[in-house]
Amino acid sequence: MAKNLSKVYSAELDGIKAKLIEVETDINVGLHSFNIVGLADKALSESRERISSALKNSGIKPPTKENRKITVNLAPADVKKTGSQYDLAITVGYLLATKQIEEFDTRGKIFAGELSLDGELRPISGALNIASLAKNKNFSEIFIPHANAAEAALINKVKVIPIKNIQEIIAHLENKKVIEPQTHTRIMPKTEEVSYDINHIKGQMNAKRALAIAAAGGHNILMSGPPGSGKTMLAQALMSILPPLEMDELIEINQIYSAAGMLKEDSLMFRRPFRSPHHSASLAAMVGGGTNPRPGEISLAHRGVLFLDELPEFHRDVLEALRQPLESGAIHISRAKHNLELPAKFTLAAAMNPCPCGYLGDAEKECRCTANETLRYGKKISGPLLDRIDMQVEVPRIKIETLRGASETKEGDTLREKIKLARQIQKERFKKLKNKIYTNSDMTSKQCDELIHLAPEADSFMKMVLDKSFISARGYYRMLKTARTIADLENSESVTSEHLSEAFNYKLKDKN
Numbered sequence: 329m330a331k332n333l334s335k336v337y338s339a340e341l342d343g344i345k346a347k348l349i350e351v352e353t354d355i356n357v358g359l360h361s362f363n364i365v366g367l368a369d370k371a372l373s374e375s376r377e378r379i380s381s382a383l384k385n386s387g388i389k390p391p392t393k394e395n396r397k398i399t400v401n402l403a404p405a406d407v408k409k410t411g412s413q414y415d416l417a418i419t420v421g422y423l424l425a426t427k428q429i430e431e432f433d434t435r436g437k438i439f440a441g442e443l444s445l446d447g448e449l450r451p452i453s454g455a456l457n458i459a460s461l462a463k464n465k466n467f468s469e470i471f472i473p474h475a476n477a478a479e480a481a482l483i484n485k486v487k488v489i490p491i492k493n494i495q496e497i498i499a500h501l502e503n504k505k506v507i508e509p510q511t512h513t514r515i516m517p518k519t520e521e522v523s524y525d526i527n528h529i530k531g532q533m534n535a536k537r538a539l540a541i542a543a544a545g546g547h548n549i550l551m552s553g554p555p556g557s558g559k560t561m562l563a564q565a566l567m568s569i570l571p572p573l574e575m576d577e578l579i580e581i582n583q584i585y586s587a588a589g590m591l592k593e594d595s596l597m598f599r600r601p602f603r604s605p606h607h608s609a610s611l612a613a614m615v616g617g618g619t620n621p622r623p624g625e626i627s628l629a630h631r632g633v634l635f636l637d638e639l640p641e642f643h644r645d646v647l648e649a650l651r652q653p654l655e656s657g658a659i660h661i662s663r664a665k666h667n668l669e670l671p672a673k674f675t676l677a678a679a680m681n682p683c684p685c686g687y688l689g690d691a692e693k694e695c696r697c698t699a700n701e702t703l704r705y706g707k708k709i710s711g712p713l714l715d716r717i718d719m720q721v722e723v724p725r726i727k728i729e730t731l732r733g734a735s736e737t738k739e740g741d742t743l744r745e746k747i748k749l750a751r752q753i754q755k756e757r758f759k760k761l762k763n764k765i766y767t768n769s770d771m772t773s774k775q776c777d778e779l780i781h782l783a784p785e786a787d788s789f790m791k792m793v794l795d796k797s798f799i800s801a802r803g804y805y806r807m808l809k810t811a812r813t814i815a816d817l818e819n820s821e822s823v824t825s826e827h828l829s830e831a832f833n834y835k836l837k838d839k840n
């Protein structure tokens with residue numbers, strides 16, 4: 329008897345990693361049945377209905393008309409299969425097993441796509457992740473919905489076949505009408521205006537300097553100042569000076585967005601993300617999770633900026649949950665069966681008022697808060713969180729005359745160049761390391777000891793600082809890293825006491 333069995337490959341998305349799944353289809357004598365086995369969730373068991381309708385509407389004999397027993401097995405059995413992207417692989421497997429299409433070599437090919445009832449392919453989440461999987465496993469081709477082709481084609485060396493509908497893929501597999509593979513997606517730096525350009529901000533030299541350091545080395549920054557002084561605007565202007573993306577970073581970011589189902593055909597992420605969740609954001613929205621875990625804001629801000637405006641207004645548990653990712657650059661979500669790790673290496677930019685009324689320390693307006701109120705307000709941000717912030721800057725109100733008098737400058741353009749150069753210096757510094765890091769802020773304490781050279785006078789300055797102040801071990805290393813970035817912005821080989829004292833000034837403020 330001829331073999332009524334087929335095997336094709338598909339993929340499951342686990343966080344942002346795609347895993348290879350085998351889809352076996354067996355046609356047996358017996359009463360009609362169509363079953364999917366192997367830890368399938370609800371969306372997947374509904375796949376049977378979609379496939380049957382899609383095939384019927386494409387003029388092909390559907391499983392429902394097959395008076396035999398159809399069993400689809402998804403292996404390995406211990407990986408939970410979620411979502412609807414198996415439709416395409418199951419359909420191809422069924423067509424092969426029932427000999428409705430000519431046999432072809434299924435090795436080296438991955439099929440993923442959701443079907444609509446009329447046989448068209450709907451976009452899926454994680455197409456880029458599937459393309460990376462194919463590359464890593466030496467698979468040569470992936471068949472995915474047309475709408476996902478551009479993102480998947482960011483990965484070179486894998487042939488991406490964009491599929492519009494069932495008939496198209498059948499004609500292709502039978503060599504009757506071959507579909508052109510998607511051309512490799514070229515990176516196009518976006519040129520459109522950012523909402524705030526640093527050039528539009530008048531005065532505020534200190535804050536701008538601090539923002540440049542934060543952008544160059546990926547340091548966390550907290551701005552505080554009275555209402556209307558420009559904190560929110562400054563943080564948004566950070567967008568305009570962030571350095572361009574490296575190819576690897578670009579793939580990482582797009583994989584997260586692809587897994588979250590947030591990549592549209594022409595909305596690939598070619599620049600660093602800037603996320604600014606509202607202070608009412610829930611824990612799950614911020615760190616990610618849920619039954620089918622989705623990346624949260626901190627992962628969506630990976631390799632970019634997470635901006636928390638009105639920092640003390642965020643829920644305490646949300647702020648505390650940032651502590652671990654701020655340290656490790658990833659978030660661990662525990663699930664029923666296994667743990668999931670999502671990347672979350674972001675630069676934290678935060679803004680707050682110094683007290684509830686907002687005018688504490690203001691040169692002209694008097695603060696109306698009691699000492700107790702101010703204390704309580706400050707306490708909303710815990711010590712451990714503050715300890716993870718490298719730079720604290722005050723953003724004072726600038727005089728209206730200054731605002732009216734000053735004209736726009738082009739200093740932002742020079743800043744951008746300097747930041748770009750500083751990133752290149754950092755890249756050079758880290759190129760020999762085994763684990764890939766991009767910025768000074770990513771360094772471990774061991775790497776700091778090995779890679780940061782203090783000028784002799786800086787060494788004695790550091791000793792004095794450590795003797796006299798209450799800086800924590802973490803604070804010490806963070807300050808050292810900030811100083812390294814300041815030196816990089818000047819293209820200085822060693823860190824001098826000037827660099828250190830500037831870094832110390834930014835770090836110091838959390839003592840009061």
Ligand SMILES: Nc1ncnc2c1ncn2[C@@H]1O[C@H](COP(=O)(O)OP(=O)(O)OP(=O)(O)O)[C@@H](O)[C@H]1O
Nearest residue numbers: 528529530531532554555556557558559560561562
């Ligand atoms: N230095 C500046 N140059 C140009 N415009 C400025 C400057 N400072 C403030 N502005 C103007 O003031 C507006 C208010 O600033 P912004 O919203 O950033 O204040 P804020 O410090 O965040 O206030 P709050 O504490 O109330 O949130 C800006 O949208 C901008 O139009």
Ligand SMILES: [Mg+2]
Nearest residue numbers: 559560637679
């Ligand atoms: Mg604001």
